[in-house]
Amino acid sequence: SAVISQKPSRDICQRGTSLTIQCQVDSQVTMMFWYRQQPGQSLTLIATANQGSEATYESGFVIDKFPISRPNLTFSTLTVSNMSPEDSSIYLCSVARTVNTGELFFGEGSRLTVL
Amino acid sequence: DAKTTQPNSMESNEEEPVHLPCNHSTISGTDYIHWYRQLPSQGPEYVIHGLTSNVNNRMASLAIAEDRKSSTLILHRATLRDAAVYYCILRDVEGTYKYIFGTGTRLKVLA
Numbered sequence: 001s002a003v004i005s006q007k008p009s010r011d012i013c014q015r016g017t018s019l020t021i022q023c024q025v026d027s028q029v030t031m032m033f034w035y036r037q038q039p040g041q042s043l044t045l046i047a048t049a050n051q052g053s054e055a056t057y058e059s060g061f062v063i064d065k066f067p068i069s070r071p072n073l074t075f076s077t078l079t080v081s082n083m084s085p086e087d088s089s090i091y092l093c094s095v096a097r098t099v100n101t102g103e104l105f106f107g108e109g110s111r112l113t114v115l
Numbered sequence: 116d117a118k119t120t121q122p123n124s125m126e127s128n129e130e131e132p133v134h135l136p137c138n139h140s141t142i143s144g145t146d147y148i149h150w151y152r153q154l155p156s157q158g159p160e161y162v163i164h165g166l167t168s169n170v171n172n173r174m175a176s177l178a179i180a181e182d183r184k185s186s187t188l189i190l191h192r193a194t195l196r197d198a199a200v201y202y203c204i205l206r207d208v209e210g211t212y213k214y215i216f217g218t219g220t221r222l223k224v225l226a
Binding site: 033035043045048056092099105107109 | 149151157158159160161164200202208211212213214215216217218219
């Protein structure tokens with residue numbers, strides 16, 4: 001298994017501000033992903049965090065709004081920039097140990113409320 | 116990205132088997148079929164995955180149709196703790212390796 005710690009677990013933010021979410025894994029992993037889960041909805045993939053290079057974003061998500069860093073194989077950050085109430089969601093970090101491994105592990109998520 | 120279709124909700128009685136269906140008619144030859152579940156206020160957790168053959172583990176069984184266009188997650192004896200949203204996912208292992216979640220099935224277990 002993989003133990004994933006996300007910080008903050010929850011926060012209340014003001015419109016127009018930015019917040020950075022940290023994801024720390026207890027061991028090296030090959031793949032790291034960031035998801036968003038809006039209230040009552042399924043998970044939407046934001047991007048794949050690539051170690052040492054730019055993240056790969058899904059359609060509808062852009063680097064200016066959701067900059068992602070991944071400096072090593074155990075850590076990644078997601079920033080939600082210039083927040084609006086529509087950004088109120090749970091943001092989840094997830095990891096897979098290897099490229100071909102079946103199991104995806106998730107952190108507990110970061111619940112953001114934007115006023 | 117290949118997509119999955121699941122019923123929005125299902126109900127089961129406690130200690131009875133549950134069969135959760137998933138349709139994935141656009142599946143490609145290299146897509147693995149994954150199942151995850153999400154308990155209330157928690158992140159998703161892995162249940163099972165497979166490619167072509169049926170799979171069993173301590174949590175569940177996965178039955179895959181011969182043409183791979185559908186699959187069924189089987190919980191052999193549902194308990195109240197199995198009440199969750201169950202997601203069927205196709206994962207491409209020759210391209211992007213990403214996991215795309217569908218809408219999921221909310222399972223309600225009745226005591």
